[in-house]
Amino acid sequence: xxxxxxxxxxxxxxxxxxxxxxxxxxxxxxxxxxxxxxxxxxxxxxxxxxxxxxxxxxxxxxxxxxxxxxxxxxxxxxxxxxxxxxxxxxxxxxxxxxxxxxxxxxxxxxxxxxxxxxxxxxxxxxxxxxxxxxxxxxxxxxxxxxxxxxxxxxxxxxxxxxxxxxxxxxxxxxxxxxxxxxxxxxxxxxxxxxxxxxxxxxxxxxxxxxxxxxxxxxxxxxxxxxxxxxxxxxxxxxxxxxxxxxxxxxxxxxxxxxxxxxxxxxxxxxxxxxxxxxxxxxxxxxxxxxxxxxxxxxxxxxxxxxxxxxxxxxxxxxxxxxxxxxxxxxxxxxxxxxxxxxxxxxxxxxxxxxxxxxxxxxxxxxxxxxxxxxxxxxxxxxxxxxxxxxxxxxxxxxxxxxxxxxxxxxxxxxxxxxxxxxxxxxxxxxxxxxxxxxxxxxxxxxxxxxxxxxxxxxxxxxxxxxxxxxxxxxxxxxxxxx
Amino acid sequence: xxxxxxxxxxxxxxxxxxxxxxxxxxxxxxxxxxxxxxxxxxxxxxxxxxxxxxxxxxxxxxxxxxxxxxxxxxxxxxxxxxxxxxxxxxxxxxxxxxxxxxxxxxxxxxxxxxxxxxxxxxxxxxxxxxxxxxxxxxxxxxxxxxxxxxxxxxxxxxxxxxxxxxxxxxxxxxxxxxxxxxxxxxxxxxxxxxxxxxxxxxxxxxxxxxxxxxxxxxxxxxxxxxxxxxxxxxxxxxxxxxxxxxxxxxxxxxxxxxxxxxxxxxxxxxxxxxxxxxxxxxxxxxxxxxxxxxxxxxxxxxxxxxxxxxxxxxxxxxxxxxxxxxxxxxxxxxxxxxxxxxxxxxxxxxxxxxxxxxxxxxxxxxxxxxxxxxxxxxxxxxxxxxxxxxxxxxxxxxxxxxxxxxxxxxxxxxxxxxxxxxxxxxxxxxx
Ligand SMILES: Cc1cc2nc3c(=O)[nH]c(=O)nc-3n(C[C@H](O)[C@H](O)[C@H](O)COP(=O)(O)OP(=O)(O)OC[C@H]3O[C@@H](n4cnc5c(N)ncnc54)[C@H](O)[C@@H]3O)c2cc1C
Numbered sequence: 001x002x003x004x005x006x007x008x009x010x011x012x013x014x015x016x017x018x019x020x021x022x023x024x025x026x027x028x029x030x031x032x033x034x035x036x037x038x039x040x041x042x043x044x045x046x047x048x049x050x051x052x053x054x055x056x057x058x059x060x061x062x063x064x065x066x067x068x069x070x071x072x073x074x075x076x077x078x079x080x081x082x083x084x085x086x087x088x089x090x091x092x093x094x095x096x097x098x099x100x101x102x103x104x105x106x107x108x109x110x111x112x113x114x115x116x117x118x119x120x121x122x123x124x125x126x127x128x129x130x131x132x133x134x135x136x137x138x139x140x141x142x143x144x145x146x147x148x149x150x151x152x153x154x155x156x157x158x159x160x161x162x163x164x165x166x167x168x169x170x171x172x173x174x175x176x177x178x179x180x181x182x183x184x185x186x187x188x189x190x191x192x193x194x195x196x197x198x199x200x201x202x203x204x205x206x207x208x209x210x211x212x213x214x215x216x217x218x219x220x221x222x223x224x225x226x227x228x229x230x231x232x233x234x235x236x237x238x239x240x241x242x243x244x245x246x247x248x249x250x251x252x253x254x255x256x257x258x259x260x261x262x263x264x265x266x267x268x269x270x271x272x273x274x275x276x277x278x279x280x281x282x283x284x285x286x287x288x289x290x291x292x293x294x295x296x297x298x299x300x301x302x303x304x305x306x307x308x309x310x311x312x313x314x315x316x317x318x319x320x321x322x323x324x325x326x327x328x329x330x331x332x333x334x335x336x337x338x339x340x341x342x343x344x345x346x347x348x349x350x351x352x353x354x355x356x357x358x359x360x361x362x363x364x365x366x367x368x369x370x371x372x373x374x375x376x377x378x379x380x381x382x383x384x385x386x387x388x389x390x391x392x393x394x395x396x397x398x399x400x401x402x403x404x405x406x407x408x409x410x411x412x413x414x415x416x417x418x419x420x421x422x423x424x425x426x427x428x429x430x431x432x433x434x435x436x437x438x439x440x441x442x443x444x445x446x447x448x449x450x451x452x453x454x455x456x457x458x459x460x461x462x463x464x465x466x467x468x469x470x471x472x473x474x475x476x477x478x479x480x481x482x
Numbered sequence: 483x484x485x486x487x488x489x490x491x492x493x494x495x496x497x498x499x500x501x502x503x504x505x506x507x508x509x510x511x512x513x514x515x516x517x518x519x520x521x522x523x524x525x526x527x528x529x530x531x532x533x534x535x536x537x538x539x540x541x542x543x544x545x546x547x548x549x550x551x552x553x554x555x556x557x558x559x560x561x562x563x564x565x566x567x568x569x570x571x572x573x574x575x576x577x578x579x580x581x582x583x584x585x586x587x588x589x590x591x592x593x594x595x596x597x598x599x600x601x602x603x604x605x606x607x608x609x610x611x612x613x614x615x616x617x618x619x620x621x622x623x624x625x626x627x628x629x630x631x632x633x634x635x636x637x638x639x640x641x642x643x644x645x646x647x648x649x650x651x652x653x654x655x656x657x658x659x660x661x662x663x664x665x666x667x668x669x670x671x672x673x674x675x676x677x678x679x680x681x682x683x684x685x686x687x688x689x690x691x692x693x694x695x696x697x698x699x700x701x702x703x704x705x706x707x708x709x710x711x712x713x714x715x716x717x718x719x720x721x722x723x724x725x726x727x728x729x730x731x732x733x734x735x736x737x738x739x740x741x742x743x744x745x746x747x748x749x750x751x752x753x754x755x756x757x758x759x760x761x762x763x764x765x766x767x768x769x770x771x772x773x774x775x776x777x778x779x780x781x782x783x784x785x786x787x788x789x790x791x792x793x794x795x796x797x798x799x800x801x802x803x804x805x806x807x808x809x810x811x812x813x814x815x816x817x818x819x820x821x822x823x824x825x826x827x828x829x830x831x832x833x834x835x836x837x838x839x840x841x842x843x844x845x846x847x848x849x850x851x852x853x854x855x856x857x858x859x860x861x862x863x864x865x866x867x868x869x870x871x872x873x874x875x876x877x878x879x880x881x882x883x884x885x886x887x888x889x890x891x892x893x894x895x896x897x898x899x900x901x902x903x904x905x906x907x908x909x910x911x912x913x
Contacts, residue, residue, distance in 0.1 A: 102715070103808045103835070125719065147664045160668065161639050170890070178887045182806040182835055183636070184625065185864055186881035187910040188680075188891045192638055192671025196664050213721050236580045242603060242692030244582075282723060285758035341660040345580040373662045374581075413662035421665075428665060432652040437667045439897040444890065455666065 002041045006062045010044050010086070013054045018045040018092075029087050032074040035336065035390060036419050040067070040081040047092045049167060049175055049205035056203065056449075057173035059086050065452045068199045070111065070139030074146060075337055076418025078198050082453035082460075088203060090141050096120050097206070104211040105164060105181055110141025110204045114148075117209065126211040129156040132414070133325070141204050147196030149414035151247040151321075152278075154372040156212065158414065160195040167206035168194060171446045181208055193440065198416050199451040201444040215280035218246070219290045220314040223275045223297040224268060224304040228252055228355075228367075231273035232347040234300045235371045238277065239344060241296060243289050247278040248372030254331070255324050255366040255379075262327035265320035271303070275371065276321050278314075324368045325379075331364065332381030336393045340404035341413035344374045353403045354378050361396040375413035376404065398424070417455045426457050486519050489542075493564070496532045497522045503565070511565030513545055514558040515872050521565030527645065527653050527684045530566070534682065535651030537564055538903050545905045546682045548589055548617025552624035554802075554869045556677045558876045560907030568619050571684055574598050576659070583642065585659060585687040588619025604690045607634030609726075619683045625675030629726035629751070632718075632833050634691060638674050645685035646673055649899035653684070661689050672894070678905040679913055680898045694725065694753035699780040700763065702770050703745040707731060707830070708813035710748045713773055714832040715809065722762035723754030727833050731816060734827035748832075749780070799827070799840035799869055801847060803854060807863030809835040818857040823850035840869070848874050855882055881910035 002021040010019045020026060020043040030037045041064065046052050059066045065085035072079050081087050090111035098107040101124035106117060114135040117128040131150035132138055138148070144166065149158040156162075165179030179191035194202060225231040231250055238245065251259070251274050256267040267274060275297070279289040294305055308314040328335050342350045351367065358365040358380065369377040378400055382389045401411050401424055411417070411424045425434060438456060441447055453460060494502050503511070503521035511521040524530045537544045543561035547553055548568050568589035575585040579602040586595055592606075592613040599605050609628030610621055620626070622644070627636045634640065643657035646669075656669035673681055704710040707729060714727045728749040735741035740749070750766060752759045770777040807815050812832055819826055819839050830837035844850050851867065851874075858865040867880040885891075888911050895913040898904075907913070 100808075102810045147668070149662055153662070157635070157639060158662065158664075160671070161635060176887050176890065177885075178890075180862075181808060182863055184675075184804070184806050184836065185885060186866055187885050187888065187913075188894055189625075189638060189671040189675055190887055190890055190894075192668055192674075195671075196668045213719050215721055239582055240580055242695070244692065281721065281754075282758045282761055284761045285723065285755050288755040288757055341662050343578060343581040343583070343660055345578055370662075374660055375662050409660050410658045410663045410665050412664050413660070414664055416664055417666065425666060428658065430654070432648070433654045433656070434666075435652075436648060436654050436656075436669065436898070440667050440669075440672075440894070443893040443897040445893070 003062065006058070006064060007042055009058045009062070010042060010055060013051050013058065014044055014046050019043070029069065029089070030080070032072045032077060032079045034075055034077045034080070034418070034420060035394070036077045036080055038080040038082045039084060040087040041084050043087045043089060045089045045092050049169065052088060052203055052205050053169045053173045053175050055086065055088060056169050056171070060171070060173060060449065066203070066449060067451045068141065068145070068203045070142030071113070071137045073134045073138045074142060074418065075339065075415040076412065076420045078145065078416050078418040078451070078454060080419060082419055090139060093205070099124070101126060103181070104213070105208055106211060107206060107208050108140055109206060110139060110144070112140050114138055114140055114143055121211055122214070125214050127214055128162065128209055129212050130159045130162055133322070140207050140209070144195050144204050144207055145197065145199045146414065146416040149370065149373070149375065151249055151370060154248055154370065155244050155246045160192060162210045163191060163195055163207060164210055165208035166191050166194055166204050168202040168204055170202055171444060171449045175205065179208070198418060198455055200454055201441060201446045201450060203450065217283040217286045218278060218280040218314065219286040220308040220317045221277045221290060221293055222306040222317045223277065223302040224271045225273045225275070225302055227272040228351055229348050230301045231275050232351055232371065234275060234297050234302070235347060236344050237296045237300060238293055239372065241292050243279070243292055245277050245289070245293070245372060246280045247276065248370070249276040249321055250274070250367065250369055250371035251276070251321060251324060252367040254364060255328065255368045256320070258327040258331050258366065259320040259324055261330055263319050263323045267320065268304070276317065321368070328366055328379055328381065331366065333383045333385065334381070336380045336382065336397060338376070338378045338380065338397050338400055339412050339415040340376045340401055340409060342374045342376065342404050342407040342409035344372070346407040346409070347371065347374060350376065350403055350407050354400055357396060357399045357403070361392060363393065363396060370413070373413065374409065402427070419454055422455055423457050425455070489520050492536055493520055493522050493533065496536065497524045497529050501525060501529065503567070508565070510550070511547070513553050513562060514875060516559055516562045518545070518562050518565040520563070521567065523567040523570045525570045527571070527647065530647045530682055530684055531651040531653050533564065533566060534647055534649060534903070538650045538901060541901055542903065543906050544903055546619070546623070546678045548620030549591060549612070549615035551612040551616040552620050552626055555624050555866070556905070556908035557880055557912055558907065559905060560902070560912065566682065568617060568682070568684065575685060577602070579604060582690045583659060583661060583687060584690055585643065585685060586618055587685055588683045589617050592616050592618065592621065599690060600693065603693045605693050606688045607640060607691045608637065618686050622674050622683055622686055623676060623678050629728045629831055632727050632831060633725045633753070638671055640689040641670050641674060641686060642689055643687035644670050644673055644683055646681035646683050648681050649901065649903045657687065659687050677908050679895060679909045680904065682904070696756045696759045697725070697751065697753045698759060698763065700750050700752065700766060701740055701778055701780050702748045702750065702766070703735070703741040703776045704748065705745060706813070707746050707816040709773065709775070710746055711809070711813050711832045713769065713775065714748060716769060717750070717766065718833045720765065722765060723752055723758045724750060724762065725753035726751040727831065729830040729832050731820065731826070731828035733825045734829055737827060800843050800871060801851070801867065802838065802840040802869035804836065804838050804866045804868050805858050805863050806836050807858065807861050809833060811861040811863065812837065815858065815861050815863060819854065822853040822857055847871055851878070879911065884911040
């Protein structure tokens with residue numbers, strides 16, 4: 001039950017209208033794009049870093065945990081307030097504060113939508129490189145918290161490679177700058193530490209991002225294969241040629257089937273997999289690389305190759321990939337997106353293992369993923385109205401994560417540990433390893449204030465799933481995905 | 483304080499007789515003029531851990547080192563009892579060419595690792611100075627980088643995993659062996675550049691790059707650093723196939739014979755696919771003509787590389803600083819550094835926003851350093867004195883004033899090394 005004096009204190013900072021505490025107003029903040037739920041006591045929508053700092057100080061006084069929330073597109077339960085408390089929503093902190101085109105940097109507030117940065121700087125021939133598939137809605141604050149990746153991170157790296165400095169609110173409610181506009185600041189790289197810390201040690205209130213020069217030329221190839229195995233061998237072979245494409249994505253048969261129905265991308269119904277390969281750079285470079293990629297794919301049995309040079313043609317080749325998640329909604333009432341990484345050379349074997357596991361559990365799976373990085377995204381399709389289905393899907397997810405770890409990989413490449421995978425952490429990290437990580441929390445003084453119940457192993461459950469909630473979930477459903 | 487004799491016998495019990503360095507070798511382990519009581523070279527991670535457990539129990543200060551090429555970076559140690567050489571941990575642990583990743587031990591030299599990878603047409607994108615001696619662990623601890631960071635970024639950008647022995651002697655890991663990984667806090671970032679104050683790096687994994695198919699070097703000369711920087715910015719904007727862009731001021735350029743007296747030199751290393759390099763070379767030629775800059779191909783690129791790679795002159799410079807600023811502020815920074823004291827040798831990375839300035843000798847160094855700091859601060863930059871005369875070094879923080887986040891840094895150090903066992907005092911603010 002919301003504590004009236006907490007609500008009063010919060011209202012004094014941001015105004016009464018921007019503190020939500022009525023049950024029906026809180027519903028929307030109970031979930032992100034995953035399965036778990038948790039209800040906050042209050043939701044605040046601050047407008048400035050100072051207000052965030054003030055809210056944190058109030059939370060401390062009231063002993064209420066704080067969970068930051070961007071767009072709520074997270075796929076590991078990161079923005080779900082497991083222990084209730086206060087949710088800070090960054091949607092009003094969405095200003096691009098400075099663009100310095102000559103030095104290729106921008107300073108933005110955490111609620112700025114990823115795509116909006118590129119839109120704001122494209123006039124200078126620049127762009128912001130990390131491009132999670134959710135980039136039209138997800139926030140830079142959420143990207144920083146998760147160290148978000150995306151299709152083009154193969155060549156250009158993930159969020160952490162593009163963040164130079166951060167303004168944060170510490171658990172003491174202090175505003176502190178980490179890093180800055182210039183490289184190699186003296187002392188420890190706390191900026192690098194905060195990126196990927198999933199909102200558990202501080203709240204990010206400003207981000208200095210690095211911008212990149214747009215490439216002169218981009219060429220997109222789509223290679224169609226009969227078998228997934230051929231396609232995954234082609235992934236290693238392309239990299240083995242000394243080519244690091246800007247993006248190298250794969251979709252399997254089930255994905256293609258769904259995409260075909262939704263956007264008519266022209267995929268042959270009997271094909272086993274497609275690779276979407278993009279190379280960028282100077283015209284000469286992209287031509288040379290596209291030739292090599294084509295040769296590799298043909299040698300490895302690609303039955304058809306399409307190539308796009310113009311923006312429109314390339315857009316058409318990407319349409320299937322971009323519409324994939326939305327299209328999957330047609331195959332089943334719900335799907336569960338997994339995120340694991342394996343060494344590229346292990347892709348064929350691990351993919352085979354994924355299909356086998358799904359067969360054993362009796363679920364259909366559609367794979368659409370960042371193949372060049374070895375970053376798998378099996379999407380398991382299910383109907384959560386079937387009793388026990390949700391639990392079995394979670395169990396299957398666990399089996400697949402095990403496959404990744406046994407192949408020398410990891411339990412998450414970009415979606416984060418969050419609530420969902422916290423108990424898998426001990427598969428890859430020893431107690432000592434986790435102990436060192438936990439000492440970071442101590443150093444920040446964040447023990448249980450920020451986003452409790454996340455990242456670290458714990459047997460404590462998250463929130464409850466009420467039947468009213470079920471209705472809300474059903475309403476959002478898979479079509480809420482971009 | 484333990485007696486040296488008992489210290490030696492304890493250490494010998496851990497690393498064996500061949501792991502303990504003789505007394506007459508101890509001077510090789512000196513850091514800023516301080517010589518340790520003992521020095522060891524463990525041959526396994528477990529031995530490193532045991533040495534640290536022992537030091538931790540006894541409260542002895544340990545300074546890890548690799549090839550010793552970057553030991554001049556950091557404040558004068560507060561204490562120093564045991565030198566810890568990683569040179570015997572020098573193996574490639576795992577290299578799967580198809581994965582384009584490598585895992586190696588910290589004591590392997592950069593050149594040896596590159597030779598191994600080169601056989602497979604791959605490289606680790608690191609090129610700081612002294613590759614034949616400098617070790618992977620040392621490079622990471624010092625966050626050292628070279629000119630190719632223009633294309634590949636700094637060590638933080640491609641290090642995917644570390645094994646680190648903690649101050650109390652536990653072998654821990656951060657990251658993993660795959661190129662994308664967000665499981666848990668990214669501790670790799672914290673250890674990189676920590677100067678051995680948070681843990682001892684014993685193993686590291688990297689994302690690799692394919693060896694470029696074609697490489698060549700061209701040198702353009704300009705009247706002023708401003709012109710050279712503008713030229714560099716233009717090339718960057720065109721995304722030509724450049725691996726490195728280095729600017730030598732007139733003093734540095736003439737010292738290594740890259741430019742006529744009074745001109746500064748922009749050294750452009752092209753790398754990539756054959757036609758892209760060809761086209762880049764052509765375009766640079768045209769732009770140089772427009773800019774009225776002299777341009778020539780450098781035949782003996784490897785030679786020029788060697789001579790440029792060591793910032794400063796062949797003899798050890800008296801003072802060597804690293805400054806970082808916004809790329810657009812570089813010309814102004816170079817100009818003011820040139821007037822603050824005697825003529826410096828300056829090697830700048832104009833597209834990155836970093837420069838190294840060195841002075842072979844200086845009158846009243848302390849006053850000059852004060853003026854350097856003022857000049858850099860005026861341009862919102864940072865300044866680290868990488869090499870500094872020992873008579874004044876103990877009085878200075880070579881990193882300058884502690885940053886706004888210093889309190890958090892101090893708390894991190896306290897958590898990681900509560901007894902101050904690891905390289906005490908070497909980091910900013912004497913952490
Ligand atoms: C259809 C779809 C496609 C996706 N594709 C990708 C992809 O290609 N690559 C990828 O990496 N991810 C992808 N995601 C996952 C998700 O979009 C990213 O994790 C994104 O970074 C989350 O941003 P958000 O603003 O929605 O954050 P939220 O979900 O609101 O929050 C995520 C985490 O960030 C924390 N947080 C938010 N703001 C702050 C702040 N200011 N300070 C501190 N912590 C904060 C939250 O507490 C939470 O832990 C996808 C998701 C969907 C639904």
